[in-house]
Structure formats: C-alpha cells, structure tokens
Amino acid sequence: MNASPRKPSEATPQRLGALARLPVFIDLNGKRAVLAGGSAGAAWKAELLAAAGAHVDVYAEEPCDELLALLERGAAAGALLHHPRRWAADDFAGAAIAIGDCEDDAEALAFRDAAHAAGVPCNTVDRRETCDFEFGAIVNRSPVVIGISTNGSAPILAQNIRRRIETLLPPSLTEWAGWARDIRRAVMDRLEKGAPRRAFWERFSDLALGGKPAPRDASGLDALIDEVRGGARPNGRVTLVGAGPGDAELLTLKAVRALQSADVILFDDLVSDDVLELARREAKRMMVGKRARGPSCSQADINALMLKLARQGKHVVRLKSGDPMIFGRAGEEIDDLRAAGVAVEVAPGVSTANALAAALGVSLTHRDHAQSVRFVTGHARTGELPADLDWRGLADGNTSLVFYMGGRTGPRIAAKLMEHGLAADTPVLVAWSVSRPDFGSRAMTLSDLGALESAAERGKPTIVCIGAAFAPALQSVVSRDDALQLAVG
Numbered sequence: 001m002n003a004s005p006r007k008p009s010e011a012t013p014q015r016l017g018a019l020a021r022l023p024v025f026i027d028l029n030g031k032r033a034v035l036a037g038g039s040a041g042a043a044w045k046a047e048l049l050a051a052a053g054a055h056v057d058v059y060a061e062e063p064c065d066e067l068l069a070l071l072e073r074g075a076a077a078g079a080l081l082h083h084p085r086r087w088a089a090d091d092f093a094g095a096a097i098a099i100g101d102c103e104d105d106a107e108a109l110a111f112r113d114a115a116h117a118a119g120v121p122c123n124t125v126d127r128r129e130t131c132d133f134e135f136g137a138i139v140n141r142s143p144v145v146i147g148i149s150t151n152g153s154a155p156i157l158a159q160n161i162r163r164r165i166e167t168l169l170p171p172s173l174t175e176w177a178g179w180a181r182d183i184r185r186a187v188m189d190r191l192e193k194g195a196p197r198r199a200f201w202e203r204f205s206d207l208a209l210g211g212k213p214a215p216r217d218a219s220g221l222d223a224l225i226d227e228v229r230g231g232a233r234p235n236g237r238v239t240l241v242g243a244g245p246g247d248a249e250l251l252t253l254k255a256v257r258a259l260q261s262a263d264v265i266l267f268d269d270l271v272s273d274d275v276l277e278l279a280r281r282e283a284k285r286m287m288v289g290k291r292a293r294g295p296s297c298s299q300a301d302i303n304a305l306m307l308k309l310a311r312q313g314k315h316v317v318r319l320k321s322g323d324p325m326i327f328g329r330a331g332e333e334i335d336d337l338r339a340a341g342v343a344v345e346v347a348p349g350v351s352t353a354n355a356l357a358a359a360l361g362v363s364l365t366h367r368d369h370a371q372s373v374r375f376v377t378g379h380a381r382t383g384e385l386p387a388d389l390d391w392r393g394l395a396d397g398n399t400s401l402v403f404y405m406g407g408r409t410g411p412r413i414a415a416k417l418m419e420h421g422l423a424a425d426t427p428v429l430v431a432w433s434v435s436r437p438d439f440g441s442r443a444m445t446l447s448d449l450g451a452l453e454s455a456a457e458r459g460k461p462t463i464v465c466i467g468a469a470f471a472p473a474l475q476s477v478v479s480r481d482d483a484l485q486l487a488v489g
Contacts, residue, residue, distance in 0.1 A: 020149070020151035021133075021134065021149050021151055023136075023147055023149065024133075025145065025147070026052075026096075028052040028053055028054040028096060029052070029053030029054070030055070031053075031054055031055070031095075031096040031097075032055050032056075032057065032094055032096060033054040033055070033056045033057070033095060033096060033097045033098070034056075034057055034059070034087070034091055034092055034095045034097070034098040034099070034120070035049065035056055035057065035058045035059070035098075035099050035100075035101075036058075036059045036060070036086075036098075036099070036100040036101065036102070036111060037059075037099075037100060037101025037102065037125070038060030038061065038062050038063035038064055038067055038101075039064055039067070039101050040064055040066050040067070041101050041125050042058075042060065042063075042064075042067060042099075042125070043063075043064065043066040043067035043070050045101070045125070045135075046058055046067065046070055046071075046080060047070060048135070048138075049097070049099070050074055050077075050079040050080060054079070054096070054097070055078070055079060055081070056079060056080045056081070057081050057083060057091065057095075058071060058080055058081065058082050058083065059083045059085060059086060059087040059091060060082070060083075060084070061084060061086060063082070087100070087111070087114075089114040089117065092114055092115050092117070092118035092120050093118055095115075095118065095120045096120070097120065097121055097122075098111070098115040098120045098121070098122045098123070099122070099123045099125065100112075100115075100122065100123070100125065101124075101125040102124050102125070102127065105127065105129075105130075108124040108127045108129075108130040109130055111124060111130070112124060112130040112131075112132075123135065128152050134149065134151075136148045136149035136150075136158060137149075137155075137158040137159050137161065137162040138162070139162050139165050139166055141169055141171070141173040141174045141177065142177075143174070143177045143178060144169070144173055144174070144177045146162075146165060148161050148162055148165075167253050167257075168209075168256060168257065168260055169209070170209070170210075170211035170257055172211055172212065172213055173208055173209070175213060175214035175216065176207070176208035176214045177208070178214070178216075179215070179216050180204065180208075182216075186221060187200055187201075187221075187225075190225055191225065191228070196228065196229070200224065200225065200228045203224065203227065204224065206261060206315075207224075209257070209260060209261050210257070210261040210315070211254075211258075211261070235313065235343065236309065236310030236311060236312060236313045236314045236315065236316065236342065236343075237310060237315055237316070237342065237343040237344065237345075238306050238310055238315075238317075238318060238333075238337055238342055238343070238344045238345075239258040239262075239315070239316070239317050239318070239344070239345055239346070240318045240320065240324045240328075240330050240333065240345070240346045240347070241255045241258050241259065241318065241319050241320065241324070241346075241347045241349070242255060242320060242322060242323045242324050242325075242328075242346075242347060242348050242349015242350070242351075243255070243267070243268075243271045243272070243319050243320060243321050243322070243349055244275070244321075244322065244323075244349045244350040244355065244435065245321065245322055245351075245352040245355045245356075245434040245435040245436070245461070246270075246272040246274070246275070246321075246433065246434070246435045246436040247272075247274070247355070247435035247436070248272065248274035248275045248277070248278060250349075250350040250355060250435060251275065251278065251349070252347055252349070252350075254347040255347040255349065256278055258317050258347050259275075259278050259279040259283075259317060259319070260278070260279070260280050261280065261315055262279060262280055262283045262315050262316070262317040263283060263284065263309075263314040263315045263316070264283060264284045264285075264286065264309050264314050264315075264316050264317070265279055265283050265284070265285045265286070265316075265317045265319055266286050266287075266288045266302065266305065266306065266316065266317070266318050266319065267285065267286070267287055267288070267289075267319040267320075268287075268288070268289050268319065268320055268321050269287055269289025270321035270461055271319050272436065275319070279317075283317075286305075288301075288302050288305070299329055299332060299333075302318075302333070303332070303333055303336045303337075306318060306333065306336075306337065306342075307336065307337065307340050307342060310337070311342070318333065320349070321461065322349055322350075322352050323348050323350065323351040324348070325346065325348060326375055327375070327377055327404050330346065351375075352404070352434045352461065352463055353375065353402040353463060353465070355434050355435045356429075356431050356434045356463065356465070359434065359435065359439070360429075360472075361472075362429075362469060362470060362472060363469060364400045364402070364469060365400065365469070366468075366469045369398075369400075369467065369468035369469045369471065370398055370399055370400040370468060370469040371398050371399070372396075372398070372399045372400070373400040373402065374394065374399055374400070374401055376389065376394065376401060376402065376403050376404070376406075377403070377404055377405060378403040378404055378405040378406025378407070378409050378410075378413065378463075379405050379408070379409055383408070385409050385412050385413065385416070389416075391417065391419070391420045392420050392421075394417060394420070395417050395420035395421045395422040397422065397423065397426070397467075397468065398468075399467060400465070400466075400467040400469045400470070401417075401465070401466040401467055402463055402464075402465050402466075403463060403464040403465075403466070404463055405461075405462070405463075406462065406463060406464035407430070407432070407460075407462030410430065410449050410464050411449060411450050411451070413449070413466075414428075414446050414447070414449040414450030415450050417466065418446060418447070418450060422446060422466075423446070424445065424446055424447035424450075425445045425446070425447065426445060426446040426466060426467065426468065427443065427444075427445065427446075427467065427468060427469075427470040427471045428443065428444050428445060428446055428448070428449045428464065428465065428466050429441055429443050429464075429465040429466075429470040430442050430443075430444070430449070430462065430463075430464050430465070431462070431463055431465065432460040432461065432462040432463075433460050433461060434461070434463070438460070443470070446466065449466075
C-alpha cells in the first residue's frame with residue numbers, strides 16, 4: 001500500500017537553515033577525470049584531481065609552463081595523461097567528473113552540454129552559470145579534509161577562513177585520523193556500544209587536537225582504553241602560554257592550539273578578553289592575577305594549584321601576559337612542576353617591547369643608535385626599584401633600555417641613570433596598554449621623565465623605553481608641555 005503524500009501542513013520541522021550549496025565529498029580514487037584547458041588555473045585543478053587519486057586526462061593544445069611541469073611529474077606517476085588537442089564530445093565517456101577552463105561563455109556552455117550528454121557532472125572555471133558543482137577553499141589534514149564555500153560570493157573570505165581553521169588544526173592530525181581508521185574495528189570489539197565508545201573517541205579527539213604525535217601502536221591503544229575504563233589515571237601536563245600584550249592576533253599558532261586543548265586555564269588579570277575568546281569553550285577558566293597594591297594570588301598558591309590540577313590528569317594552561325620567560329616568574333613554576341614529575345612546555349609570546357617597536361616602527365637595535373637592548377624590571381617585590389641594579393652598566397648611550405612595570409618608578413629611574421652619566425636629553429618613550437584599544441604613548445627626554453612628580457600606572461600595563469633608538473618618537477612630540485602630559489601620570 002502506497003503512503004499518502006505528505007500535506008504541506010504536515011511538513012517535517014526544518015532543522016537546518018537554507019544551504020546555498022550542499023557540501024559533498026566525492027571518491028575519485030582510481031576513477032577517470034576530464035580536464036580541458038592549459039592555464040595555471042587548469043594546472044591547479046589537475047593537481048587537486050590527482051591528489052584525490054583520479055586518473056586525469058588533460059586536453060590542452062598549449063599548456064602553460066606550470067601545467068607542463070605538472071604533466072611531466074604526473075605522467076611518470078600514471079596520474080596524468082596529456083592529449084595535445086582540444087576536447088571532443090566523446091572524451092567524456094566513462095568519466096566521473098569533468099572540469100573545463102574555457103575561453104568564453106559559448107565554449108563553457110558547449111563543454112557543459114557535452115558532459116551532461118555523457119552523464120558527467122561538470123565544473124567550468126570562473127563561470128558559475130555552467131557549473132554543476134564548485135570548488136571551495138580546502139584545509140588538508142587528510143584523511144581529514146575540510147571544504148569551505150561562500151557560494152562564489154567572496155573567495156578571498158573563504159581563503160581567510162581556511163587560514164583561521166588551519167591555525168587550530170595541528171599537522172599531526174593527519175597521523176591521528178589515520179590511526180583512527182586503523183583501530184576502529186579493535187575499539188568496536190573491545191568497548192561496549194554507547195557511553196564507553198563515546199568516551200574513548202572524546203578522549204581520542206582531545207589528544208588528536210593537542211598537537212602530539214599519534215602512538216600508532218598496540219600499547220598506545222591499550223593505554224587509551226585502560227584510561228577510559230578507569231584502569232589508569234592519565235598523566236596531566238602544564239603549558240605556559242604567552243598571551244602577548246593584548247592583541248589576540250599576536251598569539252603564536254602553538255599558543256592557540258594549547259588554548260584549544262586546555263582543560264583548565266589559569267590566567268593573569270592583564271590577559272585580554274580577545275585572547276580568552278580563542279580558548280576551548282569547555283575549558284574551566286580561573287583568574288590568578290598578581291598585581292601590585294591590589295588583591296593577588298601568591299606565586300606559591302598558583303604553583304600548588306597547577307600541581308593539583310595536573311595530578312588530576314588535566315591539561316593546564318598557565319596563560320601569562322606578554323612572554324612568560326620575561327619577568328613572568330616562569331622559572332619558578334617550571335622548577336616546581338618538574339620537581340613533582342609533571343610534564344611542562346612553553347609557548348612563548350610576543351613581548352610588550354617587541355609589540356611596541358612594531359607598532360611605532362622603531363627598531364630596538366638600530367645600527368646607528370643602539371648595538372644592544374636590555375630588558376629591566378621597574379620594581380621589586382616591594383613595588384620600589386630593585387636595590388641591586390647595575391646603574392653604571394645601564395647608563396650606556398649605545399643600549400636601548402626597556403623598563404617593564406616602570407610607570408610609577410619612572411622619575412627615580414631617570415634620576416639614577418643621569419646620576420651615572422646618561423645624558424639628560426636622551427630620548428624616552430613611555431607607553432601603556434600596548435596593542436590594546438586604549439593604547440597610548442608619550443615621548444620626552446630623560447630630564448623630562450625625571451621632573452615628573454609621578455608616573456603611576458593607573459591600572460594600565462606600562463613600560464618605559466630609554467635610548468637613542470627612540471629619537472624618532474621624540475621628534476614627533478609637538479611641544480615640551482605635551483610631552484609632560486603623561487596619560488599614565
């Protein structure tokens with residue numbers, strides 16, 4: 001008995017929004033493909049088809065140099081066969097797919113009609129009206145393959161989206177996906193259907209996205225299954241990640257991947273919201289900020305918390321503003337973790353000094369002005385200048401000095417340097433909130449800095465840069481009065 005046709009009012013509720021194109025992945029391995037055209041665009045399509053395992057018949061009377069080189073390599077491998085003539089209607093017989101880089105609309109229409117007559121789906125390069133399908137931007141971690149389409153409306157946008165996705169997917173994902181194929185049957189045999197298998201593949205996915213090499217052996221599978229069954233506690237680890245001065249685009253790929261694989265993120269209060277937005281949504285976030293003259297977590301408490309979480313099998317990301325290896329107390333954290341047998345690695349960040357130099361176009365080691373650069377802390381644990389700084393060595397006119405956390409101690413820094421011989425007209429640049437929306441800076445001379453009653457930070461991360469390399473910034477100051485109007489004062 002035939003079912004009654006469904007009435008419009010009985011339509012199944014729509015679970016998806018409208019799709020401009022249906023994303024489909026075609027198996028071309030060992031199948032024949034027709035490619036017409038000799039341009040660089042045709043060469044790229046030929047390379048794609050060959051990479052997908054197709055045997056490509058290329059019809060081109062005058063192939064470009066790029067296509068000729070590809071044909072030579074592909075012919076040797078048996079993937080590409082060159083026919084030095086124009087395509088013909090009977091060339092489509094037995095093909096799985098056809099692509100034409102046509103000279104004009106008329107040829108594109110004829111190419112499509114010939115392909116359709118043979119029952120072959122067709123694509124005509126840059127001519128959407130005669131296409132049955134389109135190519136998108138591709139992220140290749142084969143057997144993981146991601147296609148991105150904007151329905152032809154914004155190809156450059158698709159390429160930028162591809163680059164964003166590629167930053168999140170480590171190259172080792174290829175190994176993990178290949179291993180998944182190899183062990184799938186064993187996992188089905190050894191773990192019950194439902195929650196146990198799902199727990200296995202969830203844990204597998206966490207490891208695959210962590211950037212480590214896949215085990216690819218029986219012992220690795222045994223360990224992972226034991227972990228899921230509760231027979232073994234996974235070993236936790238800690239990654240010290242440099243968040244940079246604030247701009248999320250300054251993060252390294254390694255830092256982004258660590259954030260994407262974290263179970264817990266311990267972050268400083270100077271870390272920007274934009275950086276935290278790149279973290280894995282499921283990760284627990286805990287602020288452990290340390291700030292002068294305000295509520296703080298002690299370093300001992302932070303170290304103890306990292307150890308506790310790592311011993312629970314967590315991947316802990318310690319997210320620090322700037323570079324953790326520059327005035328970030330990373331050495332103390334690394335020592336404690338290693339002493340407890342916890343694996344630790346570092347994803348370095350862009351230091352504030354480097355970000356400032358890039359933003360203003362000022363070289364820290366200009367050949368004519370500075371042959372070295374020194375990073376110096378602007379205050380000790382007491383909040384005052386460190387008592388043991390080598391001021392005679394720092395008062396070197398050929399060195400760029402960068403005082404971190406030097407906003408409040410700026411006048412005393414200037415007094416010490418001038419006392420030890422650094423010229424009063426030495427250029428100075430004070431900057432705050434580097435790379436953030438409220439970024440600002442003021443240029444002056446060393447004597448101007450010394451004359452200030454206060455250079456308090458007002459809650460903003462501030463650095464003081466001193467040396468001849470900062471002369472271009474000083475030249476941009478309109479007047480002495482403007483120079484003394486420090487926004488951090």
